Amino acid sequence: MPLTVRDLSESALLERIFPRLARAEAAVVGRGDDAAVLAAPDGRTVISIDTLVQDKDFRLLRENGFATTGYDVGWKCAAQNLSDINAMGARATSLLVSLTLPGETPVEWVEALADGLTDAIEQLGATGCGVIGGDLGGGTEIVVTAAVTGTLEGRAPVLRSGARPGDVVALAGTAGRAAAGLALLESGTDIEDLGEEELGLIATQCRPEPPLEAGPEAARAGARAMLDISDGLIRDAGRIATASSVAIDFDPEALSELARPLRTAGRLLGKSPLEWVLGGGEDHGLLAVFGPEITLPPRFTAVGSVSAGTPRVTVGSQAPASIGWDHFAH
Amino acid sequence: MPLTVRDLSESALLERIFPRLARAEAAVVGRGDDAAVLAAPDGRTVISIDTLVQDKDFRLLRENGFATTGYDVGWKCAAQNLSDINAMGARATSLLVSLTLPGETPVEWVEALADGLTDAIEQLGATGCGVIGGDLGGGTEIVVTAAVTGTLEGRAPVLRSGARPGDVVALAGTAGRAAAGLALLESGTDIEDLGEEELGLIATQCRPEPPLEAGPEAARAGARAMLDISDGLIRDAGRIATASSVAIDFDPEALSELARPLRTAGRLLGKSPLEWVLGGGEDHGLLAVFGPEITLPPRFTAVGSVSAGTPRVTVGSQAPASIGWDHFAH
Numbered sequence: 001m002p003l004t005v006r007d008l009s010e011s012a013l014l015e016r017i018f019p020r021l022a023r024a025e026a027a028v029v030g031r032g033d034d035a036a037v038l039a040a041p042d043g044r045t046v047i048s049i050d051t052l053v054q055d056k057d058f059r060l061l062r063e064n065g066f067a068t069t070g071y072d073v074g075w076k077c078a079a080q081n082l083s084d085i086n087a088m089g090a091r092a093t094s095l096l097v098s099l100t101l102p103g104e105t106p107v108e109w110v111e112a113l114a115d116g117l118t119d120a121i122e123q124l125g126a127t128g129c130g131v132i133g134g135d136l137g138g139g140t141e142i143v144v145t146a147a148v149t150g151t152l153e154g155r156a157p158v159l160r161s162g163a164r165p166g167d168v169v170a171l172a173g174t175a176g177r178a179a180a181g182l183a184l185l186e187s188g189t190d191i192e193d194l195g196e197e198e199l200g201l202i203a204t205q206c207r208p209e210p211p212l213e214a215g216p217e218a219a220r221a222g223a224r225a226m227l228d229i230s231d232g233l234i235r236d237a238g239r240i241a242t243a244s245s246v247a248i249d250f251d252p253e254a255l256s257e258l259a260r261p262l263r264t265a266g267r268l269l270g271k272s273p274l275e276w277v278l279g280g281g282e283d284h285g286l287l288a289v290f291g292p293e294i295t296l297p298p299r300f301t302a303v304g305s306v307s308a309g310t311p312r313v314t315v316g317s318q319a320p321a322s323i324g325w326d327h328f329a330h
Numbered sequence: 331m332p333l334t335v336r337d338l339s340e341s342a343l344l345e346r347i348f349p350r351l352a353r354a355e356a357a358v359v360g361r362g363d364d365a366a367v368l369a370a371p372d373g374r375t376v377i378s379i380d381t382l383v384q385d386k387d388f389r390l391l392r393e394n395g396f397a398t399t400g401y402d403v404g405w406k407c408a409a410q411n412l413s414d415i416n417a418m419g420a421r422a423t424s425l426l427v428s429l430t431l432p433g434e435t436p437v438e439w440v441e442a443l444a445d446g447l448t449d450a451i452e453q454l455g456a457t458g459c460g461v462i463g464g465d466l467g468g469g470t471e472i473v474v475t476a477a478v479t480g481t482l483e484g485r486a487p488v489l490r491s492g493a494r495p496g497d498v499v500a501l502a503g504t505a506g507r508a509a510a511g512l513a514l515l516e517s518g519t520d521i522e523d524l525g526e527e528e529l530g531l532i533a534t535q536c537r538p539e540p541p542l543e544a545g546p547e548a549a550r551a552g553a554r555a556m557l558d559i560s561d562g563l564i565r566d567a568g569r570i571a572t573a574s575s576v577a578i579d580f581d582p583e584a585l586s587e588l589a590r591p592l593r594t595a596g597r598l599l600g601k602s603p604l605e606w607v608l609g610g611g612e613d614h615g616l617l618a619v620f621g622p623e624i625t626l627p628p629r630f631t632a633v634g635s636v637s638a639g640t641p642r643v644t645v646g647s648q649a650p651a652s653i654g655w656d657h658f659a660h
Contacts, residue, residue, distance in 0.1 A: 028374055028487075032490075032573075034378065034490075035378035035480070038374065038375045039373065045368045045370050047368055047424075047426060047462065048364065049463055049465050049475070051467055054469075056468050083364075087365070088365050096477055100473055134379060135381050137386060137387070138386050139384075139386060139471060140471055141469060143383075143430055143475075147379055157358075157359055157363075159359065160364075243362075
């Protein structure tokens, strides 16, 4: 029998978690008081909150035997929160993590979650960021909520509302990989039968890698609008279109390029790779809009253009539905 | 059949929630982007996170027919988070609220939760504070997490570690009322049979009223240590004692005074009111330590004293156990 959460007091569990957590450089007062105090050198704090729920946002164990580890959940929690700060053109400074844990959760699983948080922060390049506070409690299912803070380092935040006709739409990071990975997991395909390319897609689903340098770089380069792709290119581009009152058209060639690494998985499952690119979230790529005169920052690739007109998103000037994309299916 | 969460899209549900939420004055960028941006005029942000879980921190319906309303949960969520900011001597500036909701949750319950958040912010006096962001998702039980931010307005934060021998220990707000209210709810006593005094105790359990002016006032008056009482006088005083390396002794007369309004409930349930005062949390009163030369701010009453010695908490120089307090029972 593994040691479980109910075998330990709250303070004993915290003693096992704390040493595994990265320290936040911006902490004026760290963990252990009623609240933490965070430096905000430019007089502003960027802040967001995001939750992962067992059997909704991750499955502990799938029918094909694939187990989501605590490490994966910790990594994903950090990644998706850090991505929200990135999408404002800011640099993450701290996380506060609230864990709701059933008594039967193995302590090892929780320790792995702490390791996943720390490794995501370090390996994704969120230098100086750390866990500054948290909360621990019981429940019937695992719920992991993180609040994340960031600093704009004196820059203006990059909102969704600044796109103008004539602008270039560009992507940093990937699109559709996490959705293809999820489809592979849900297909019940035996993990043993998958090749390296497919395992890579599953890895993107479990441990997404938002391009954390790209957000501040885009802001410095003068990006006029930006968000992180969490619900798919079409939906998320639609949010920029609506907020900016512009039309966005994607370049079919660029989308084909994004779909290329998903072809084998598509053949295996009998699915269209383009569907994953258009509708899949969770890679946490950055979609940014730049003026036509701007040289795109190194991590960005042009994928579309902005024009005047009723807010809408098209692909090669065609409605997504006409190329087989059904938004109700996503 | 009431309208439930699963009958509405996420955006339709948000449209019902947003108009009910107070706006944060410190919002540079408010809701609707990847993250919010909060003003931090003195270059620091105080921050904390706290979670309420159905059937752990609140029961939707008790055997005696007492239903915890969405309003109560919203109020309590705001109150306990605002209290953490208060306990640092700071003023709350914003909340971010993440809701995990089963599909069968009535939309009315969620709307009432939003009203409870807003009313707590306003009626407890957290002027200028509002809900600056959030997250919405599904689960099998209701989980409400809030992150809260605050500003020190240029003051030093009041930590737990500054108490010195000779200092006075003082309390703002109440102690033991919420615990007595919970005991009444758990006793199965018919609500109809309870008098106004007992209903008042239940109200403190469901809608605690942390004294939000008292934290900044204590900081301005020079409080050397402070925390909010969430686990009872003995345990929470023990945290100051440990962090400050001092001994704390409570004045039995002052504790009797705190127990007085709990006597009827104690008689009804055959319990000692003093137990509730010593071991009960959730009133979110403030326990602060002042130098002996300080005139206590108006909301504070002296309840004990600090002396040199091994960190410990006594009542009239006696160990709490010797007066019948069993910390394992709490």
